Amino acid sequence: MDKRQSAVESAVQASDQLFPERRMRQLWDPVAQLCYRASAAYLAVTEQAQTPTPTRRPPGELDLTIRQLADAAHAVDQFYDAHRPQLDNASSTLAAVPAVVAQAHTAADTVMARLAGEASAYLEYPSVQSKRSALVDAVVALETAGSANAKREAAARVRSAVTALDDAISAAPTRAQDAKKALSSVQTRMAAARTRAEGLAPAYSALLREFNAASSSDVSGNEAASRREIAAAEAKLEQATTALTSGNPDLALELTASVRAHLSSAEQHVDAVTDRLVLLREVRDNPKAKENEVRFRLRDAQMLAVSRGLTSEWGSVLDAQLDRIDRIAGGLNGRHPDYWAYVTGLDAVKTFISGVVQRMKKQTGSQ
Structure with a gap:
């Protein structure tokens, strides 16, 4: 009974550490109490029997104690059979925690070594830097984790951070080419936006001539706003070009996204006027x-x-x-x-x- 009880007790402790939501301790306690009472009865009988002058015990006490031990052992077996998958899973998972932690450390060391060696040219890329910082933080959290569950969760975060950094390193060689393509694309869009903006002033003038002043009051500042957005896009484009030539394609891509945002805003200001003119003419005609x-x-x-x-x-x-x-x-x-x-x-x-x-x-x- 003691051996069975100890084995299940260890599994219950593992479940409490890793999966407290299963409330295995609460289920196990009544069975454990049966074991404690049976053990206490057994010790009382054996200790009294071993004294130099044993006292006379009540008839049938030994048989009762044997039945208590048998019932307690049977209850342990029933509990284990009822919860075998959860208990075995908790025990094996807890036993694997040290290996899981070690594997996480090894994976982190491997990708860091890659960054210090073959991939050192990409160390200054923001996309790589951010993933490296995240991995460092994850490793520190793993080293300070207390409980087994905390260690498992921290190890999982380390593995995730390792994958992210590894992917960033693998993508780094193509970032420069991606940035060149993005810059070429926004340069074409910039030229188109300037051409579209040239039609805003005539369209606004037509609105004023052909329609009630209230029809254009809400777009009176659109020409100036579109100019500001195009100027901001030009400035960001220049910065993006400088970043690329300086060997920072990540920053170039980030600035290119900002160029697109400014151009989108400029285009919306232009379209609000030109589309308004087209719409009002259609309504006026019919x-x-x-x-x-x-x-x-x-x-x-x-x-x-x-x-x-x-x-x-x-x-x-x-x-x-x-x-x-x-x-x-x-x-x-x-x-x-x-x-x-x-x-x-x-x-x-x-x-x-x-x-x-x-x-x-x-x-x-x-x-």
Whole structure:
């Protein structure tokens, strides 16, 4: 019984250290108490029997003690059989922790040696530096880990950091070529952005001449904003070119990404004006097209409400949108109607109708 109890006790301790969520100790304690009581009874009987003048013991005490030992041993066997996979897994995992830690250290030493030798030319690359720092931190955490579980988790982080650094070293030789391609790409995009920006001023001027002043008030600063973004992109591009020629392709790629961001912003400023002009001219030429589109959406929504029996809840809400459309359409008057207010107003109604449709479909469990 003692041997069986000790073996299971060790496995339970391993489970507590590695997998406390299994609550193995709580399950084991009642069985352990049976063992302790059986052992105490056995010791009491044997110690009394070994005294020079043993006292007379109650009849059947020895048989009772033997049964206690047998029952306790059987309970240990039952517990082990019931939890064998978890206990064996915990024991083997705990036994493997020293080897896991040693393997993590070996892997870290190997990749660090690679960085100090064949890959030393890439040591200053930010992508390599960051991964190296992460590995150093992971190794320090492993060396200071206390419990077996903490050591396993820290070793896993070391292995992950080793893989990341190894990948960064392997990718380093192609970073320069990647940076050259990226620079060539953004230079082409820069030229295109400048060409597009040249059309902003004429488009804005046309907006002012052809449409109500309110139609362009929100884009009045777009020309200056696009110029600022293109200038910022040019500055970053120059820095990226310098970084590449200085042997720092990582920084060149990072700066190239910044160039793209500035160019995207510049393009958005330009498109906001040129697209506005195209849209307003289309609406001016055929204002009813926009209105009819929204009225069609409204009729569809009303038919949906009827078909799904939701008119009591949504009918008046949708009917109110018809009044909104009429008011917006009635605003197109005068010498210079506010077509932009007309467009944004109808778009707001369309968005509202779409929201009502989605809610009706959700209510009836259909998309």
